[in-house]
Amino acid sequence: MLASSSLSASACAVLACAVLACAGPAWLLAPAIVHAQTPASEATLAEITVAADAPAPTAAGPVASPGYVGGVTGIGGALPTVDSASAGVITGAQVNNRPVTRPGEVLEAVPGLIVTQHSGEGKANQFFLRGFNLDHGTDIAIHVDGMPVNMRTHAHGQGYADLNFLIPELVGAVEFHKGPYFVRDGDFASAGSVRIDYLDTVERNLALTSIGSFGYRRALSIASAPLGEGHLLVAGEAQVYDGPWAVPDRLGKLNGVIRYSQGSATDGFAITGMAYWARWNATNQIPERAVAEGLIGRFGTLNPTDGGDTGRFSLSGRWSRTDETGITRASAYVIRYQMNLFNDFTYFLTDTVNGDQFHQRDSRVLGGGEVSHVFQGDLFGLPMENEIGLQTRTDAIRVGLFNTTNRQWRSTVLDDRVLEASAAFYVENRVRWTDWLRTSVGFRADGYYADVVSDTPANSGKARDGIVNPKLGLVLGPWFDTEFYVNYGGGFHSNDVRGVVATVDPASPLFNVARAPFLVPSTGSEIGIRNRSIAGLETALALFQLDFASENLFQGDTGTTEPSRPTRRFGLEWTNRYAVTPWLRLEGDLTITNARFSDYDPVGNRVPEAPTTIASAGITFGEGAGWFGSMRLRYFGPRPLIEDNAVRSKPTGVLNGRIGYNFENGISLALDVLNLTNAKADQITYFYPSRLPGEAAEGVADRHFHPVEPTAVRLTLAGRF
Incomplete structure (x- = not known):
């Protein structure tokens, strides 16, 4: 049941907390926030997901997007979706067990996924998964509460996925898939997809404040109460942060969510509004030689005016209904998004007088x-489901690239208006043939249309493309608490449509450029095994392969199209979850990937930035009142920075820890220690030419890195009422 506090008191708590810009946290352990329970109809699937080691949280209401997160698509969980060894569901409580530096890092609860940052705190994260440097989201599809986060034809990069508006304490569940094997996953999902759903209600209202190193302050309040036949949930967040940088980030962030919901997970609806705004300074990656020569320190910058601002406002709704034929679901959204980003990566390489800073604008x-x-239904008396679905999306975009000095405009490289629309239709048939055999067979058809009006007339134009992909799955077992999986499917990512229609270099219109394909296909396959023969332990092993066709990529930083080559990745992923006791849980994951260009080129066959090894390990303890804690190690190994492997990055290993205490009266206190060993590692490393004052006109090819922040502490005080 909900706390007896009135709605007005709850709303006041939110407003009061939002004003407290002098406070802020590490995310609290599961007991600190009571999450909504996964519906009973999803319990069957929980037995076949990676994250099934922990019990469901205390009941407080339905999880958002009913029937999607949790993977059960049938009534009463009679017929679970055919899954894979590398798919699963993570509860919101498990997500909030983790001490993290920034909101996007909660996605590291997905086994094998690394989330980093190479710029200011308001910029989208960088992602690594299965031998991919996914940049800011090119081949990992991310959804929050039924809305896509990836941005097509974005000013800074295709698939740009800014998760800084995420409120981890509101997360009800995270569903993840790896590989292009699932009919609901389309654009950007070749390496994997992550669907994050927010709670409809909380059992007890929450107010917390946190303070930490380097000017970290955060305040958050979440409140819900009955309203009419449903529930109203309101959340507000405010945060400031400077970071350890010589030029402080001066991050300022405001975030809010309001939701009204009625009904259950299979018969109900919700309407949700979200608002997010942030601005920041940025310390981007810096050349190693500048540090070695003493020009700047490890946390210094060569352009103190880099930074940006962004805003995201959305209205969304979902509806579900169960009748004698099955379950119908519908969702819709509209998002207003804007971003201004100022970056300088090469300093004086292009313009030896004014410098190389540029402004990217996206609205x-x-x-x-x-x-x-x-x-x-049934097939000859065998349980069967047939699912059909339709997805649509339309973006009306103004996107620009401008040369600047100290954020002051100098010249326009491009200023384009783009209309991009897509529609997808998918069908899947699922049959349980015997107690030990389940299959899924489906396909997905995607169609795209775009119209570009460029300030360079030769780069205006229209484009159309389409793609049809099969999706196949097979599950054998269980035998002796063991299941076997076989998956196959096609996927794709769309390219920035400006590169699809462009014919000339916008900076030098006399030079022609190669056009990029609109849709770039991929093909993936996987075999896996999951075992639960030891009480409390779930271990999964997957062997995977993913091929990408030859492609050209539009570079948002230059406004031009650059060629790329076909690639093949194959590897092994091993995931372990062990509930030793109800209050003690262990985790360990390892991914080893071989990533190579699949054609011949004398420059080499290594894929730059592709990680070979990703590993993580963790321990979590605590249940109910009393002590709780967590410790997490995440590691990604050295990576080739150029095709012949002559230049490599250093490995990165970071250890984070948390200790706290839950009091009987609803108060909790938690201390997070980030980068506990003070490792002098790098968040990201690139190799490219840049030019410092006094250097040769052609510049110097060098490693450019963004360091991991030094040891930091964050203290969080939370109350539930």
Whole structure:
């Protein structure tokens, strides 16, 4: 049941907390926040997911996007979705067990996923998964509460996925898939997809404040109360942060969520509004030689005016209904997004007088939705489901690239208006043939249309493309608490449509440029095994392969198209979850990937920035009142920085820890220690030419790195009422 506090008191708590810009946290352990329970209809699937080691949280209401997160698509969980060894569901409580530096890092709860940052705190994270440097989201599809986070034809990079608006304490569940094997996953999902759903209600209202090193302050309040036949949930967040940088980040962030929901996980609806705004300074990657020569320190910058601002405002709704034929679901959203980003990566390489800083502007309105129906039936007396679905999305975009000095405009490289629309239709058939055999067979068809109006007339134009991909899955078992999986599917990512229609270099219109394909196909396959023969221990092993076709990529930093080559990745992923006791849990994951260009070129066959080894380990303890804690190690190994492997990055290993105490009266206190060993590692490393004052006109090829922040502490005080 909800706390007896009135709605007005709850709203006041939110407003009061939002004003406290002098406070802020590490995310609290599971007991600190009571999450909504996964519906009973999803319990069957929990037995076949990676994250099934922990019990569901205390009941407080339905999880958002009913029936999607949790993977069960049938009534009462009669027929679980055919899954894979590398897919699963993570509860919000498990997500909030983790001490993290920034909101996007909660996605590291997904086994094998690394989340870093190479710029200011308001910029999108950088992602690594299965031998991919995914940049800011090119081949990992991320959704929050049914809305896409990846941005098409974005000013800074295709698939740009800014998760800084995420409020981890609101997360109800995280569903993840790896590989292009699942019919609901389309654009950007070749390496994997992550769907994050927010809670509809909380059992007890929450107010917390946190203070930490380097000017970290955060305040958050979450409150819910009955309203009419449903519930109203309100959340507000404010944060400031300077970081250890010589030029402080001066991050300022405001965030809010309001949701009204009615009904259950299979019969109900919700309407949600979100608002997010942030601005910051940025210390970007810096050349090693500048540090070695003493020009700047490890946390210094060569351009103190880099930075940006962004805003995201959305309205979304979801609806579900169960009848005698099955379950129908529908969702829709509209998002207003804007971003201004100032970066300088090469200093005086292009313009030896004014410098190379540039401004990227993105302003758009996007809208779309999804509707699907699951038909319950049988095939010769065997349990069967057929699912059909339709997805749409339209982006109306103004996107620009400008040369600047100290954020002051000098010249326009491009200033384009883009309309980009897509629609997808998917069908899947799922049959349980015997107690030990389940199959899924489906396909997905995607169609794209775009219209570009450029300030360079030769780069205006229209484009159309389409792609159809099969999706196949097979599950054998269980035998002796062991299941075997076989998966196959096709995927794709869309390219920036400006590169699809462009014919000339916007900076030098006399030079022609190569056009990029609109949709770039991928093909993946996987075999896996999951075992639970030891009480409390779930271990999964997957062997995977993913091929990407030859492609050209539009570079948002230059406004031009650059060629790329076909690639093949194959590897092994090993995931372990062990609930030793109800209050003690262990985790350990390892991914080893071989990433190579699959054609011949004398420059080499290594894929730059592709990690060979990713590993993580963790321990969590505590249940209910009393002591709780967590410790997490994440590691990604050295990576080739150029095709012949002659230049490599250093490995990165970071250890974070948390200790805290839950009091009987609802108060909790937690201390997070980030980078506990004070490792002098790098968040990211690149190799490219740049030019410092006095250097040769052609510049110097050098490693450019963004360091891991030094040891930092954050103290969080939270109250539940």
